[in-house]
Amino acid sequence: MSAILEIKNVTRRFSGLVAVNDVSFDLQPKEILGIIGPNGAGKTTLISLISGTLPPSSGDILFEGKSIANMPAYQRARLGIGRTFQIMRPFPGLSVLDNVAVGALFGRGGGNAELARARELARAQLDFVGLGKNVDQRADELGGPGRKRLELAKALAMQPKVLLCDEVMAGLNLVEIDEVIDVIRKVRNEGISVLVIEHVIKAIKSLSDRLLVLHHGEKIADGDPETVLANQAVVEAYLGKRRA
Numbered sequence: 001m002s003a004i005l006e007i008k009n010v011t012r013r014f015s016g017l018v019a020v021n022d023v024s025f026d027l028q029p030k031e032i033l034g035i036i037g038p039n040g041a042g043k044t045t046l047i048s049l050i051s052g053t054l055p056p057s058s059g060d061i062l063f064e065g066k067s068i069a070n071m072p073a074y075q076r077a078r079l080g081i082g083r084t085f086q087i088m089r090p091f092p093g094l095s096v097l098d099n100v101a102v103g104a105l106f107g108r109g110g111g112n113a114e115l116a117r118a119r120e121l122a123r124a125q126l127d128f129v130g131l132g133k134n135v136d137q138r139a140d141e142l143g144g145p146g147r148k149r150l151e152l153a154k155a156l157a158m159q160p161k162v163l164l165c166d167e168v169m170a171g172l173n174l175v176e177i178d179e180v181i182d183v184i185r186k187v188r189n190e191g192i193s194v195l196v197i198e199h200v201i202k203a204i205k206s207l208s209d210r211l212l213v214l215h216h217g218e219k220i221a222d223g224d225p226e227t228v229l230a231n232q233a234v235v236e237a238y239l240g241k242r243r244a
Helices: 043-051 073-079 096-106 115-129 144-156 174-189 201-207 225-229 232-239
Strands: 005-014 017-027 032-036 058-063 081-083 162-166 193-197 210-215 218-223
Touching (some): 017 218, 032 174, 073 081, 096 115, 096 144, 115 144, 115 174, 144 162, 144 174, 174 201, 201 225, 210 225
Parallel strands (some): 032 193, 081 162, 162 193
Antiparallel strands (some): 210 218
16 A cells, blocks of 8 residues: 655754754554654754645655655645644634635645535534534633634545644643544544644554654654653653663
């Protein structure tokens, strides 16, 4: 089976700082790949490189076998790459429904979508993530858990083939985490490949088919969750050598 997404020796530098260093991996169709690592490991930078909000300094990114490394973010979205953002910023003053309709207008097939059709897609995704009763509420009135679901709905309304999730479980309680896990599993069951950044190790372990670990911008492990989490280099990255 051919990978839907291939990251080939990707590096991103910010002046003298190397945020992502020569990272390579792939994402298979209908796979959930978890990405973990300490704060500052380069996880969000990596998602930004894939989604197109940042260009790589070197290396290549292939989507469905074709290079997208020099493609702007909006074109990648129209090909089928959707993402959530760690810092949630709903469009102020717009309803929950119209926040999600924006995703439908500018996602896969975007540019030709009509507002009525975009709102129809938005309603479907809001029902899917459990916000169907909030369609008329102002998006900036949602609490933290609601905004997390809104981020997911906006990304899903883009009709992605690959969904990039940046800490969608951060700040949630155990019940809310389980609910988000259920949603992500349903997303995969719809045929969408998912890349998830998360710090909640118990959640990411149960959710992921495979785990990739970043430390100081470099990949230090990639494999099944049990094996990766038992890797001494991974333990040391999280706890430090003295405590590992």
